[in-house]
Amino acid sequence: MAQLRSEILKKNESFFETGTGIDPVTGFPYDFMNETGGSKAQWTQPTSIGFTLLLWGHLSTKRWSLSSVTQDQALQRARTLLNSLLDVQTRFGWNGLLPWMRLDPLRPDRTEFVFVDNANLTTAVAAFLGQLETAGLDKSQKGADLAAAAKTFLDRQQAGYQALYDPAVKQFYQSFNTAGNLFSSTHVDRIGSEWRAGLAFVVAYYGLPEEAWRGMPLVKGLYRTEGGRILETIRPFDGGAFQMFWPTLIMPEQTYSTMQPALWNFLAAQLDYARGHNLPGILSASSLPEGGYSGRIGLQELAEWDGTLRQDVGSLYGLASAFQVAPEIVMQEIQRILQQFPALQGPMGLFDSARSNSSISRNYYAVDQGSLLLGLLGGSQTGMTSFLKNRSLDQKV
Numbered sequence: 001m002a003q004l005r006s007e008i009l010k011k012n013e014s015f016f017e018t019g020t021g022i023d024p025v026t027g028f029p030y031d032f033m034n035e036t037g038g039s040k041a042q043w044t045q046p047t048s049i050g051f052t053l054l055l056w057g058h059l060s061t062k063r064w065s066l067s068s069v070t071q072d073q074a075l076q077r078a079r080t081l082l083n084s085l086l087d088v089q090t091r092f093g094w095n096g097l098l099p100w101m102r103l104d105p106l107r108p109d110r111t112e113f114v115f116v117d118n119a120n121l122t123t124a125v126a127a128f129l130g131q132l133e134t135a136g137l138d139k140s141q142k143g144a145d146l147a148a149a150a151k152t153f154l155d156r157q158q159a160g161y162q163a164l165y166d167p168a169v170k171q172f173y174q175s176f177n178t179a180g181n182l183f184s185s186t187h188v189d190r191i192g193s194e195w196r197a198g199l200a201f202v203v204a205y206y207g208l209p210e211e212a213w214r215g216m217p218l219v220k221g222l223y224r225t226e227g228g229r230i231l232e233t234i235r236p237f238d239g240g241a242f243q244m245f246w247p248t249l250i251m252p253e254q255t256y257s258t259m260q261p262a263l264w265n266f267l268a269a270q271l272d273y274a275r276g277h278n279l280p281g282i283l284s285a286s287s288l289p290e291g292g293y294s295g296r297i298g299l300q301e302l303a304e305w306d307g308t309l310r311q312d313v314g315s316l317y318g319l320a321s322a323f324q325v326a327p328e329i330v331m332q333e334i335q336r337i338l339q340q341f342p343a344l345q346g347p348m349g350l351f352d353s354a355r356s357n358s359s360i361s362r363n364y365y366a367v368d369q370g371s372l373l374l375g376l377l378g379g380s381q382t383g384m385t386s387f388l389k390n391r392s393l394d395q396k397v
Contacts, residue, residue, distance in 0.1 A: 011348065021033060044103055060131070084106070115161075237303065243284075267325055
C-alpha cells in the first residue's frame, strides 16, 4: 500500500509543475486542463491556490520529497504564489478578500467575494505558516520572508471577515458582490459543508463572535447499508464527500470525539453505496464524462438538499480526501478500484471522475488534484495544529 500511495503522489504531482498546471507568472494553478495539457482554463480560485501553497509547504519543509522539486525550488514556488496573493489583495481585493481570477492576464473573473473560497485559502495560508514554524524556517534566511508574507496576507483579511459578519442573525453572509454593493441573502449556517474548518478558524483567529460557529445546527441523517446496518452521521448539504472530508485536510477532525464517528460513518455509507453500484470512486462534486462540472453529485440518502442528485459518477479524489479518517481502508479501496478500473490512470495521474472504464472524465482539476495529494500526504493538520498552539488558540477551534 505504501508503494501505491507513493506512486500516486509522484504521478499526480506532475499537474503542479510550472507551465503545466501552474501559471509561470503568478504561481497560481490553472483551474483545469485536459489530459494532454493542451487546453487549460485561464482562471483560478482561492481554494485551489491554498491547496497549491500547502503542497509547496510539504516540499519546503522536506516532509515530502520529489526528485523533480528541490527544497529551494519549492520555497521559490511558494514565494511566487505569496507575492501574487499580496499583489491581488492590493489591486483588486475587497477588504483583503479575493474573487475568482483570470490569468490571461491577471484580473478579477467576477465581482463576488465568497466566504467559503476565502476561508479555505485563509486556513491553508495559516497551515503553511505553521509548517514553516514547525521546521524552523520562519526565522531562517530561506523562509523568513515567506512567513512575513503569509502573516501580512492573513492580517489584511481581517477587515473582510468583519464586514461579512451579520450581527442581526449572528452568522456570516455567504458572499458580497461589489457590482451592486450587496450581501448575499444566504448565510454560513451549516456544519455539513466544506467551510466548516475555515469558519472555526476565522472565528478563533480574528476574535469574531463565537455564536457564528457555536450556534450552527447539527443536521444528522441515517443511512441503511445493503446489509441492513443503520449508520448515523452528519448530513452534508449536497451529500458529497468533499463537503465532509475537505475540512480534515487541514483540521485534525478525526481526533475530535464529536466528529470521528460522523466522519467514519459517512465514509462507510459512501463506500457501501459505491461498492453496491460498482462505482469507480465515491460520490462528490466533479467533472462529468460527457463534459462539464457538477456540484450536485452526492449520496441522496444523506443530503440535506431535497433536490435530485447525481449518483452515477465516482471520484477518487473524494476517497483520497478521507485518508486521514481511515488510511488503510482508503488505500485498500483505491487499490481495488484501480485493479477493476485501470483506465482511470492518465498521463498526469488519476483522472477526475468516471462511471466505468469506457466513461471517464479525462480532465484534471486543480482543486480536486490538490485535495487528492493533500489527503494522501497528511501532515497539513500538523501545520495548523502548530499555528494554533503557537498563538494559544488550540482550545478555541
